[in-house]
Amino acid sequence: MIEARFLADQISEEVGFRSFGIQASTEAEIGSHLLSLARRLGRPLSGRGGKLVEPIVPRDKKHAEPSSLSAVHGLGELPMHIDTGHYLQPARFLLLGCVRPGTSGTKTRLIDTRKLEFYPDQLALLHSAPFLVRSGRRSFYSTILDRARPYFRYDPGCMEPVERLGEKAMATMRGAIARSPVEFHQWRVGEILMIDNWRMLHGRTPSAEDGRLLLRVSVQ
Numbered sequence: 712m713i714e715a716r717f718l719a720d721q722i723s724e725e726v727g728f729r730s731f732g733i734q735a736s737t738e739a740e741i742g743s744h745l746l747s748l749a750r751r752l753g754r755p756l757s758g759r760g761g762k763l764v765e766p767i768v769p770r771d772k773k774h775a776e777p778s779s780l781s782a783v784h785g786l787g788e789l790p791m792h793i794d795t796g797h798y799l800q801p802a803r804f805l806l807l808g809c810v811r812p813g814t815s816g817t818k819t820r821l822i823d824t825r826k827l828e829f830y831p832d833q834l835a836l837l838h839s840a841p842f843l844v845r846s847g848r849r850s851f852y853s854t855i856l857d858r859a860r861p862y863f864r865y866d867p868g869c870m871e872p873v874e875r876l877g878e879k880a881m882a883t884m885r886g887a888i889a890r891s892p893v894e895f896h897q898w899r900v901g902e903i904l905m906i907d908n909w910r911m912l913h914g915r916t917p918s919a920e921d922g923r924l925l926l927r928v929s930v931q
Contacts, residue, residue, distance in 0.1 A: 727823050727910040728894075733808075735901050738766075741808040742926050745903065749928045752804055756795065756929040767807070767925040769817065769918035778845070780868040786919055791822055791888050791912035795929050796866030797846040802929035805906040805913070812898040813923025819904065820914040821894040824863050827887040837863075840880035841873040855880055862909035888912065898925070 735741050742764040749755040749763075758765040759776060775781035780789050795802040807819070829837070837856040844853050846869065853864050864870070865884055872878045895916070896904060906913060908929070 728821055728904060728906045730896065730902055730904045732899070732902050738810045738924070738926065741810055741901065745806050745808045745926055745928045749806055749930045752930045754931045756802055756931050758929065763928060765927045767927050769920060769923055771920070783868065786917060788917050789915040790867050791820065791914040792866040792868065793863065793912060794908050796864055797844055797869040799851065801862065801864065802908050802931055804930040805908045806928045806930065807904040808926045809898040809900055809902045810924040810926060811922050812900065813918070813921040815919040815921045817918040817923055818916045819896040820916060821896060822888060822891050822912045824910055824912060826891050828890065829883070829887060833883050836876065836880050836883060840876040842870040842877050843873055845869045845871060855884065865912060
C-alpha cells in the first residue's frame with residue numbers, strides 16, 4: 712500500500728495530482744482500494760445516495776443525475792470545476808479509479824489554479840461577486856475566492872450568479888481557464904488518480920455511452 716500522507720504532501724507541494732496503477736481490475740477490488748486509501752488520507756464523504764464509492768458513468772442529458780453537470784452537458788465536454796463545490800468546505804482530495812476506460816478515448820482534463828492568470832481588478836471581482844451555491848435546503852451564498860480559504864470555489868453546475876457581477880466573474884474564470892495549460896489524463900484499467908481538490912480543477916473531454924466506468928471517493 713502506498714504511503715498515503717507522503718503522497719498527499721507530494722501532490723500538494725508539486726504538481727497537484729498523481730496517478731499510479733494497482734493490481735486490481737474488478738469494480739469491487741478497485742472500490743475497496745480507493746476506500747482504504749481515502750481512510751488513510753482523512754474522512755471519506757458520502758455522495759449521492761449516501762454512497763462512499765460512487766460510480767461515474769457517461770450519460771446523455773435524459774438519463775443523467777438531476778442537478779449534475781451531465782444533466783446540462785450530457786456526453787459533451789464537461790466544464791472545469793472542483794469536486795463537492797456545493798459543500799461549505801469542499802473535499803480536500805478526490806480519488807478516481809478506472810474499472811473500464813471505454814472505447815471512445817475520453818480523457819480527464821486537469822488545470823492547476825496556481826497557473827491561472829488574473830489582473831488585480833479581476834481578482835477583486837472574484838473576491839466580491841456573490842453566488843448562490845445550490846445545495847438543496849443547505850444552499851448558501853459564497854464567492855469564488857475568499858481570503859479566509861486557500862481554494863477557488865468554482866463549479867458552474869451548482870453556482871448561480873446573484874447579479875451581473877457574478878456573471879462577469881464567471882466569464883472571467885472561463886477566460887482564465889481557456890488561457891491556462893491543460894493536462895490530459897488517459898485512463899487504463901486499475902489506475903488510480905489522486906487529485907488535490909483545493910488546487911486543481913478537473914473536467915472531461917467529450918464521451919460516449921461506451922462502457923466507461925470510473926469510481927470516485929471524495930475525502931475531507
